[in-house]
Amino acid sequence: MTRTLLQRSSVLLAAASALALAGCSSAGSTAEAGGTASSSTSTVEIEDNHGTHSVEVPPASVVATDNRTFETLADWGVELAAAPRALMPDTIPYADDESIVDLGTHREPDLEAVVAADPDVIVNGQRFAQYREDLAGLVPEAALVELDPRENEPLDAELKRQTTVLGEIFGKTAEAEELNAELDAAIQRVLDGYRPGDTVMAVTVSGGEIGYIAPEKGRTLGPLFELFGFEPALEVEGASDDHQGDDISVEAIAESDPDWILVMDRDAAIAADEPEYTPAQEVVENAEALRNVTAVQEGHVVYMPKDTYTNEGIQTYTEFFDTLADAMGEQD
Structure with missing residues (x-):
């Protein structure tokens, strides 16, 4: 009997040990899985134009609609599930990436495609800012x-x-x-190169016509007057922030005789392939009324990058400021 009891005890002990080991193994696996999950994802609190948001990082599915962000996201290797590729210049690699669902343009967007992308985060803005409420209703769980x-x-x-x-x-x-530091450095170069008292004119060229951009107006060249303390060559009462500039005569621009002319070629970003497209440089150089303007005579006409109108991110401004600083540094 003693031998039988000992045998039973050994069996029970072995079974208990096996269960204990299995339990430890299972617990260990669960702990490891949980540890992996917690280390691979977390939440950050960010502040945007509308308040504070909790964003799970890294986001598994990303939708981006703000043209100002495309170059940055592309440079960082961020994969997009959906974006308005129709609004992207060909300088952005996303533009030709067929794996990204094309949301179309802001005029006729395919917002339902955003639902199918099931995004964790939507980087919205600029031309798509008008659809904020629609997007919030369609994908309420997305940041x-x-x-x-x-x-x-x-x-x-x-x-x-x-x-x-x-x-x-x-x-x-x-x-x-690093991007922020590069912008700061480019700004400082312009500040160092600008001669106080030199007058500055900002224009946009669209449809072969030169439009006036008022100081501190609009979203591209207007704000540079305050940023750099530029002295305006011309100030027009009631000027607007129209994206094509204000319609004033080339003669009025010439009469103001600016020392510098800053130019954005709007059509270069959206109509460069059209037969009637004329580059801004040709329009300005061939404008008879501008022939004797100081800026033209001295080669002080500086053009923004060709894709500026659809790529207004931090890299675009840094590039332009460096170009402008180079030109100002060449003065006697």
Whole structure:
């Protein structure tokens, strides 16, 4: 009997040990899985134009609609599920990426495609800002982030704010800091090169016509007057912030005789393939009324990057400021 009891005890002990080991193994696997999950995802609190949002990082599915952000996201290797590829210049690699669902343009957007993308975060803004409420209703679980430059805020600070927040969302804080530093350096170069008292004119060229951009108006060249302390060559009462500039005569521009003319070629970004497209440089150089203007005579006409109208991110401004600083540094 003693032998039988000992045998039973041994069997029970072995079984208990096996269960214990299985339990430890299962618990260990669960702990490891939980640890992996917790280490691979987390939540960050970010501040955008509409308040504070909790964003799960890294986001598994991303939709982006703000043209100002495309170059940054592409440079950082962020994969997009959907975006308005029709609004992207060909300088952005996303434009030809067929794996990204094309949301179309802001005039006739395919917002239902955003639902199918099931995004964790939507980087919305600029031309798609008008659809904020629609997107919030369609995908209420997604973090809807908007970082458009705000009115009455310095342009450089707003560009850096956008880059900083995107860096927090996509784990690219060091890269964001580098972009911000490059912008600061380019701005300082312009400040160092600009001679106080030199007058500046900003224009946009569209449809072969030169439009006047008022100081501190609009979203591209207007804000540079305040940023750099440029002295306007011409100020027009009741000027607008129209994206094609205000319709004033070339003769009026010539009469103001600016020392510098800054130009945005609107059509270069959206109509360069059309037969009737004329580059801004040709329009300005062939304008008879501008022939004797100081800026033209001295080669002080500086053009923004060709894709500016559909690519107004921090890199675009940094590039333009460096170009402008180069030109100003060549003065006697």
